[in-house]
Amino acid sequence: MRTEALELIWRTVVAIPRGQIATYGGVARRAGLPGRARMVGHALKVAPATLELPWHRVLGAGGRIAFAQGSRQFAEQRRRLRAEGVEIVRGRVVRSVEPDLDELLWKPK
DNA sequence: TGTATGACCCTGA
DNA sequence: CTCAGGGCCATAC
Numbered sequence: 001m002r003t004e005a006l007e008l009i010w011r012t013v014v015a016i017p018r019g020q021i022a023t024y025g026g027v028a029r030r031a032g033l034p035g036r037a038r039m040v041g042h043a044l045k046v047a048p049a050t051l052e053l054p055w056h057r058v059l060g061a062g063g064r065i066a067f068a069q070g071s072r073q074f075a076e077q078r079r080r081l082r083a084e085g086v087e088i089v090r091g092r093v094v095r096s097v098e099p100d101l102d103e104l105l106w107k108p109k
Numbered sequence: 110t111g112t113a114t115g116a117c118c119c120t121g122a
Numbered sequence: 123c124t125c126a127g128g129g130c131c132a133t134a135c
Contacts, residue, residue, distance in 0.1 A: 003132085005131095005132095023117090024116075025119090028130095036117090038118085038130055038131065039117090039130075041115070041116040042116080042131085042133080044116060045115085045116060046132090046133095058116080060116080060117065061117075061118055061119080065116090066116040066117075073116075077116090
């Protein structure tokens with residue numbers, strides 16, 4: 001049986017609007033699971049492809065891509081973000097406004 | 110049953 | 123900027 005936490009996280013990720021981004025910790029909080037950023041990463045990893053989650057909109061603290069630079073996934077995430085107008089420089093999202101630390105849901109550009 | 114390992118985060122030095 | 127240390131917890135072995 002799938003844990004309830006997984007469902008909560010998936011639902012939260014699906015709600016991230018196109019062109020906007022969130023952090024692992026932020027998703028955890030919005031899902032009602034404060035402190036469990038780690039589980040968010042796990043939830044994305046095991047998510048069925050059929051859900052078509054906008055996983056690329058989830059970044060590490062500070063807007064950093066969690067994958068290793070040079071890795072296949074890093075490139076894929078960067079590609080998808082750029083396609084939505086989110087610029088990445090040195091593995092990090094370029095933001096023109098300070099992140100809202102309470103929401104952790106940013107609006108780059 | 111125990112240990113190790115993550116698509117993590119935060120604080121402090 | 124880096125590094126260490128503590129928190130978190132599902133999975134894998």
